[in-house]
Amino acid sequence: MSGTQDWKALPPAALSSVFNGPSCVSAYATSLAGSRGESQRSANSCGLDLHPGAVSPAVVWSAIIDRAEDLQPAGRSAWPRYASLVNRASVPGTPQAWTRRLLRCGVAAGPAFVAVFSLEGAVRDGYRPLRHPVSSLALGPRGWIQAGNFAVAGTLFLAGAAGLARAGDAVASSRSAPALIGAAGAGLIGAAIFSTDPVSGYPPGTPDALTRPSRTGTLHNLAAIPVFLGLPAAALACGWRSWLAGQNRFSLYSCGSAVTMLTTMVLAGAGFGQSPRLVNLGGLFQRTSIITGFAWLTTLSAQALRRHANHCRSSMSQ
Numbered sequence: 192m193s194g195t196q197d198w199k200a201l202p203p204a205a206l207s208s209v210f211n212g213p214s215c216v217s218a219y220a221t222s223l224a225g226s227r228g229e230s231q232r233s234a235n236s237c238g239l240d241l242h243p244g245a246v247s248p249a250v251v252w253s254a255i256i257d258r259a260e261d262l263q264p265a266g267r268s269a270w271p272r273y274a275s276l277v278n279r280a281s282v283p284g285t286p287q288a289w290t291r292r293l294l295r296c297g298v299a300a301g302p303a304f305v306a307v308f309s310l311e312g313a314v315r316d317g318y319r320p321l322r323h324p325v326s327s328l329a330l331g332p333r334g335w336i337q338a339g340n341f342a343v344a345g346t347l348f349l350a351g352a353a354g355l356a357r358a359g360d361a362v363a364s365s366r367s368a369p370a371l372i373g374a375a376g377a378g379l380i381g382a383a384i385f386s387t388d389p390v391s392g393y394p395p396g397t398p399d400a401l402t403r404p405s406r407t408g409t410l411h412n413l414a415a416i417p418v419f420l421g422l423p424a425a426a427l428a429c430g431w432r433s434w435l436a437g438q439n440r441f442s443l444y445s446c447g448s449a450v451t452m453l454t455t456m457v458l459a460g461a462g463f464g465q466s467p468r469l470v471n472l473g474g475l476f477q478r479t480s481i482i483t484g485f486a487w488l489t490t491l492s493a494q495a496l497r498r499h500a501n502h503c504r505s506s507m508s509q
Contacts, residue, residue: 297351
């Protein structure tokens, strides 16, 4: 449950049975009205000393929760009964809710990015996904689609990194992993700003390799470094922390993802460099590297999100 709809789902009678006080039922009802004046009066009726300029329904509701124990007769506890009705961490604007939203961004980043470039690569004339890099989709009249895809993915990476840093997870909340994931997000945004040079004959009519790279192409390649090196480094860092925490399966998965991502990126680079044996597989190797690294981030974020939710529920029940 989350938000105002969760509050409305609680009938006054149920709330009264929790707090045993009509003043709190009144505060609850008038808080839902959305009026700051009514919320202030409701807060006063509950004996809550709140600054008038800061009073809102959410503030009043949070304050009522904090005063639940004081409103009970001696020897009775409201909190366990209240926790069975609504999760305090679901109130909009709380740090726990923001952490969950940020972690969900990390979960969504990879699937969204891969879906867009896969669909666009499938319908683009003259584009061969097995041969050409993902970045080449940012060239041509429809290039804005992939440029936007880079920008959105980079933003989601930054949000996911912030969520991992806030989650307090034993594996993902070290300084190194969120910083490296955030650097990868910044690199994706840089890739949206600076387009790549033509590679392997795309767009049609361009040479397989330029004799001299352009300035924007060079900046694009520099922006890719924190993506294709930062994610493997983050995976190795999390793999080490997972091993120390006794999570051997996730540790092996993280290390395997890092090795796979690095290896396939080296092969992709050889293909884009026009190696005769690999030139027609450069796009395949690059996609393998991207999907491996981005899937690892999705798994890491989902794992941190699950543990964060479990931690919130266990804290509420105590």
